[in-house]
Amino acid sequence: DESSQMAAPSDFEWPWQYNFPPFFTLQPNLETRQTQLEAWCSLVLSYHKHYKIFSLDVTEVQSSPLFSNSKINRKLPLDALYIVLEELRKKGNLEWLDKNRKRCLIMWRTPEEW
Amino acid sequence: MKKVHAGIVGIERKLEEKRKETDQNISMAFQDLNKLMHQAKQMVDLSKNIATKIKEKKGDITEDETVKFKAYLLSLGITNPVTRETHGSGTKYHKELAKQLATILETPIKDNGGIMALTDVYCRVNRARGMELLSPDDLVEACKQFEILGLPLRLRIFASGVKVLELVSHAEEQAINQTVELLSSKGCLSADELSHIIGISVLLAKGRLLAAEEKGRACRDESVEGIRFFPNLFKTQSVG
Numbered sequence: 001d002e003s004s005q006m007a008a009p010s011d012f013e014w015p016w017q018y019n020f021p022p023f024f025t026l027q028p029n030l031e032t033r034q035t036q037l038e039a040w041c042s043l044v045l046s047y048h049k050h051y052k053i054f055s056l057d058v059t060e061v062q063s064s065p066l067f068s069n070s071k072i073n074r075k076l077p078l079d080a081l082y083i084v085l086e087e088l089r090k091k092g093n094l095e096w097l098d099k100n101r102k103r104c105l106i107m108w109r110t111p112e113e114w
Numbered sequence: 115m116k117k118v119h120a121g122i123v124g125i126e127r128k129l130e131e132k133r134k135e136t137d138q139n140i141s142m143a144f145q146d147l148n149k150l151m152h153q154a155k156q157m158v159d160l161s162k163n164i165a166t167k168i169k170e171k172k173g174d175i176t177e178d179e180t181v182k183f184k185a186y187l188l189s190l191g192i193t194n195p196v197t198r199e200t201h202g203s204g205t206k207y208h209k210e211l212a213k214q215l216a217t218i219l220e221t222p223i224k225d226n227g228g229i230m231a232l233t234d235v236y237c238r239v240n241r242a243r244g245m246e247l248l249s250p251d252d253l254v255e256a257c258k259q260f261e262i263l264g265l266p267l268r269l270r271i272f273a274s275g276v277k278v279l280e281l282v283s284h285a286e287e288q289a290i291n292q293t294v295e296l297l298s299s300k301g302c303l304s305a306d307e308l309s310h311i312i313g314i315s316v317l318l319a320k321g322r323l324l325a326a327e328e329k330g331r332a333c334r335d336e337s338v339e340g341i342r343f344f345p346n347l348f349k350t351q352s353v354g
Contacts, residue, residue: 016347016351017347017348020344020347021302021335021337021342021344022333022334022335022344022347022348024335024337025333025334025335025336025337027333027334027348028327028334029327029328029330029333031330031349032327032330032333032346032348032349035348035349036333036348039348073337074335074337
């Protein structure tokens with residue numbers, strides 16, 4: 001685990017969902033959506049852990065490869081992005097830094113685990 | 115008065131007389147219409163009275179009286195479903211119509227893959243009739259009788275509000291399985307592509323895909339290219 005953090009940034013391993021176009025559309029089926037959100041949460045966390053990033057700026061992150069896959073030409077819409085972030089907040093992995101929900105902290109370990 | 119009037123005055127008089135005559139004809143027609151409407155109004159009042167009386171009695175069996183009453187209302191052109199609904203389900207006319215529709219439509223629907231949109235049904239039936247066409251309301255009402263009468267057809271309303279007729283034997287599960295199989299073999303499909311492959315209308319193809327999605331067997335990809343459906347890998351593929 002420690003060694004993977006030291007690896008070159010290009011070594012991040014994307015999950016299979018990242019190349020699956022429906023991953024970037026919020027699924028209307030509630031059960032499916034839950035699985036989808038789980039996958040998004042773990043992707044966001046492992047991505048931040050890999051690159052050792054602790055904060056996230058909503059406007060900036062929209063164009064980051066994390067939420068847009070240029071290879072399949074898909075991008076997570078803003079409303080879906082907020083739903084993913086809220087899901088992370090509910091899990092205790094995220095804390096908003098301002099009222100307008102533009103910036104937040106990403107904690108790949110919850111405060112209890114630290 | 116002598117009828118011999120020469121010159122312009124004569125012509126004018128003649129015209130005037132003619133105008134008066136048509137005037138009288140027109141007003142007479144309207145008077146008759148008024149009388150007719152007046153009589154119909156009495157009928158309407160009477161039928162409303164009867165409706166309230168039936169309500170008071172609260173009968174939930176289809177009595178002959180209420181059936182007769184509905185036939186009256188239908189011939190008057192008053193549909194009063196709010197008060198009628200509880201007093202006899204549908205009308206005799208609609209029941210007969212339902213039976214007729216079932217015999218006409220069974221084969222075409224079977225050829226169509228067991229399902230047909232109600233608008234298509236409407237076109238088919240009325241094109242075949244030519245005269246004495248059905249009103250959309252009558253068709254819907256008749257279709258509502260299918261299940262009660264135990265006919266081999268069934269009216270179904272999708273979540274989108276689209277109404278379809280399907281064969282009772284038409285198993286939805288099977289249709290979904292077929293759809294999911296096609297999705298897996300092609301990778302992904304739009305409603306348009308699916309309609310081409312199995313030869314059903316785009317509307318119904320979309321209905322099938324949405325049904326598969328609802329059952330958690332498919333998932334969607336919305337983009338500028340439109341909506342495409344994929345097999346639900348979120349469910350089948352393990353997390354990782």
